[in-house]
Amino acid sequence: AQTVTQSQPEMSVQEAETVTLSCTYDTSESDYYLFWYKQPPSRQMILVIRQEAYKQQNATENRFSVNFQKAAKSFSLKISDSQLGDAAMYFCAPIRLTFGKGTLLTVNP
Amino acid sequence: DVKVTQSSRYLVKRTGEKVFLECVQDMDHENMFWYRQDPGLGLRLIYFSYDVKMKEKGDIPEGYSVSREKKERFSLILESASTNQTSMYLCASSWGRGADTQYFGPGTRLTVL
Numbered sequence: 001a002q003t004v005t006q007s008q009p010e011m012s013v014q015e016a017e018t019v020t021l022s023c024t025y026d027t028s029e030s031d032y033y034l035f036w037y038k039q040p041p042s043r044q045m046i047l048v049i050r051q052e053a054y055k056q057q058n059a060t061e062n063r064f065s066v067n068f069q070k071a072a073k074s075f076s077l078k079i080s081d082s083q084l085g086d087a088a089m090y091f092c093a094p095i096r097l098t099f100g101k102g103t104l105l106t107v108n109p
Numbered sequence: 110d111v112k113v114t115q116s117s118r119y120l121v122k123r124t125g126e127k128v129f130l131e132c133v134q135d136m137d138h139e140n141m142f143w144y145r146q147d148p149g150l151g152l153r154l155i156y157f158s159y160d161v162k163m164k165e166k167g168d169i170p171e172g173y174s175v176s177r178e179k180k181e182r183f184s185l186i187l188e189s190a191s192t193n194q195t196s197m198y199l200c201a202s203s204w205g206r207g208a209d210t211q212y213f214g215p216g217t218r219l220t221v222l
Contacts, residue, residue, distance in 0.1 A: 009149075035210065045199065045213035091151060097142070097167070101151035 002027045006092060006100035013082045014108050020067075021077045021103045023092035034068065034094040036077045039102075041088070048090070051075065082107050112136070113214035115200050121220045128187040130217050132200030139204060141183035142211065143167075143175060146197040155198075158183055190221045 004025045013019035023036075036048040051059040051068050058066050063083075067076045075094045079086055087107045092100045116131035132141065140159050144152040144167075154167030156175040164175050172194060176184045183202075187194055197218050201211040 006151075033209075037211075037213075044215050045201075047210045050210060097154050097157065099144075099152040101149060 002095045002098055004092060004094060004098050004100040006090075006103050008103045009101070010104045010106070012106040012108055013079070015082055015084060017082055018078065018080045019082055019105065021079075021090050021092075021105070023075045023077070023094060023100055025073050025075065025092075025094040025098075027073070027095045029095070032094070032096060034066075034075045035092070036064075036066070036075075037091045037093060037099075038086075039089040039091065040085075045091070048077065079105075084109060113200060113202055113212050115198075115214040115217050117217050118215060119218050119220075121222065122187075122190050123222055124191060126187075126190050126221075128190045128219065128221075130185040130187075130198055130200075130219070132183045132185070132202075132214055133181055134183075134202040134212070135181065136202070136212070137180065138202035138212075139180075140202060140209075141177065142201040142203075143173075143183065143185045144199045144201065145169070146199055146216070152199065155185065190219075192221050195219060195221045 032053045034051045037045050038048045039045040049061045049064050063080045065078045089102045091102045113134045142157040143155040146152050153169050158164050158177045174186045197216050199216045200214040203209040203211045
């Protein structure tokens with residue numbers, strides 16, 4: 001069975017600081033795509049960042065970057081210079097159509 | 110911008126009622142999905158569809174059915190609603206099968222009394 005684990009149900013960060021959200025998974029597939037999604041309070045889920053498993057280079061999108069360790073099946077999300085608008089539930093989806101349980105990120109002013 | 114809409118933001122139904130949740134996307138996406146979201150459980154896939162009139166079971170299809178008569182519309186049906194189906198239901202769509210970003214609707218919060 002394919003599993004996704006987000007080991008941090010909740011995290012908090014000070015505004016302007018850096019925070020890393022973890023995600024590990026188990027899959028037998030070799031070529032796949034990995035996603036992080038963000039769900040702000042009472043708002044729609046949106047894509048944060050996407051990584052292709054065949055690429056060695058970690059994806060970066062402005063203040064958001066990933067640390068993808070394929071052999072370790074780890075896919076963490078780093079948010080730099082955290083802003084109040086980053087407060088949300090974050091879901092990783094490293095396996096096709098399978099999501100983690102989410103990490104609730106609080107940003108403190 | 111891709112737009113995925115869901116027919117209701119909030120819905121209250123009685124046990125045993127037949128419930129229809131509608132989802133419409135405006136970007137000609139091939140694929141559409143229904144998830145339910147529960148605290149502490151994340152998103153769980155109920156059903157998905159890769160083409161009109163096609164449907165495939167997800168991880169938790171029991172108690173649900175779906176209909177996709179037109180490409181842009183994907184309906185989730187609760188034949189006889191039960192209290193354990195009280196949840197947030199999210200619809201999503203995408204171009205490709207798993208490699209592509211999913212675009213989500215705003216969700217329908219269903220309460221079954």
